[in-house]
Amino acid sequence: MKMKIRTNLTGGIFSALFAGVLWFLSLGIIEVMPNSTSVGANFFPKAMAVLLFIFSITLIVQSVFFKKEEIIELDLKGELRTMIFLAIIVAYVVLINLIGFLISTILMSSAVLWYLKCRDWKYYVICAAAAIVIFFGFTYGLRIKLPKLL
């Protein structure tokens, strides 16, 4: 199942919204004293908000008035496949805090291989070995303690 998206129009709308949010958030940044000639902490964020808004409108105008558009066809099946894969990665990152890097990484590699329909046991062993090498390499080789089982 596919869906067509006008990237200039869509991108322009989202970046215009982002520019608006950025402007309002910038108002909360502390300003400098009025008589100073220097530029305050909120100057750059506000300037970027204005620049972003101008170029977002340019993109929308390109799409709507000049018909200059890059259309993509979104493959919804492919996106679903990617989102499920992403859910595995998110679960992996959450698990690291609970059961440590080594075990969660071995579980992640097995889950990813299973999801990608790999049924060759050698691949599971290679990835588990890679997890062990990376864990011990970082911990004892580079002396960076990765999260452990609590």
Next chain:
Amino acid sequence: MFSDILAGFQSAFMLNSVLLMNLGVLIGIIFGAIPGLTGNLAIILFLPATFGMTPVGGISMLLGIYCGGAYGGSVSSILLGTPGSNAAVATVFDGYPLAKKGKARKALTIALIASVIGGLISAVSLLVAAPVIARFALRFGPEEYFALSLFGLSIIAGVSGKNIVKGVISGSIGVVISTVGLDAITASNRFTFGNIYLLGGFNVLGVLLGVFALCTILYKIFNKEYESKVENQIQITGTDDLTFKEFKTCVPCILKSSVIGVGIGALPGAGAAIAAFIGYNSAKNSSKNREEFGKGCIEGVAAPEAANNAVTAASLIPLLTLGIPGSVNAAALIGALTMHDLVPGPTLFRNQAPVMYAIIISLFLINIFMLIQGRFLSKLFSKVLVIPNMIMIPILIMLCVAGAYSAIKSMFNVYAMLGFGIFAYFFTKLKFPAAPLVLGMVLGKITEFNLRRAFVTSGNITFLFTRPICLFFIIMTVVLVITLRRRESSSKTSLERESSEKA
């Protein structure tokens, strides 16, 4: 200065540094060879591994990856007909046909020798030019640094792809990301939302891993690249090696392409791919065997390889002397340099001269090691091409998570990597380029800091037109934007024309 160079020799020739350079070259060639992986990705993935190393050892390893990656793309170009990186596209035109004629070893050998010569000439240019430019840049005040940062930001024009408006939006978002955290001048909280991990801003490595590494993995899943198998790989036979006479015929085009590569590499934004293509075209136009190009001419392999490797050290000139990353690879190296307390810019050559010379000398050694490894390990590199994507995907994820965690020893950076990876995936789906976002983030801090300092000393923005060096950079910015846009559209047109002629 001579004592600094001698001290640099000493550091570069230490066993630890030599071993790390070799490791870096090996990793770089492997990553460069495998289609879908790049030397830039390898730099980002292995950057955290350099934290526990000495500055010279760590930076040398990353430079080894950089140079090895530039050559590695030619392996898959020649043996598979698929470029390992953008910079190796032009190598396919003659490399693959030459390999199909049973001369794969000849093609790989000339690609290697041309890459090494290009890399060495590039290292000479860095050794000669960098100290001179650094001494000149010591005269810069905040006004000049601001104008220079604007010049650096203009390279966004070269990496924006088809639509420069999208490139500017991407770069602006990058600059916004750079403002997160405590303001350096007034210590105000900006967009921290009460999170202590954001007080120092987003960590560059977390952003790089998310935007480049995690996003690449998500695209591999989307495109089902884990199912693809390497077919029709050409085998290297031992009977078709390069002769001295053939090498002699390639010397003029190798030298010419190397000079082209150095010139383009030293200019921010143009990149190795453009250098390779211009080198190829130039060799074709001046060759006596012009009609052989595209059918397996060894000059057609030598020229783009010399050009793309000549970009490597030359692209470090603006980075080391002015603190301006001339490419995305250089932006990744800024992260490595600052993590080793080496702040890129003119003061680097004043305060850390022995370390700088050690790094420059290591570039010479790296190219020699690349010659040795490429010559004796070519069969290993050809076997690397058949590593299944299915194994690489989980291993890349592990490296990303471990790397992101190790940057600030906190899971927050892993969450940030995840967030930026997801954002970059949808962002690039809408055809926004990712490279300007990273460049904007890296240069945004320098630009803002110097603008605000310039306002304190000068009072208003007219310094851009009244101070001669500032005016020079403003003119260069305009010229660079126009040149890059013209070059982008003309090289893409020529590339499409060459590809359709091949088809």
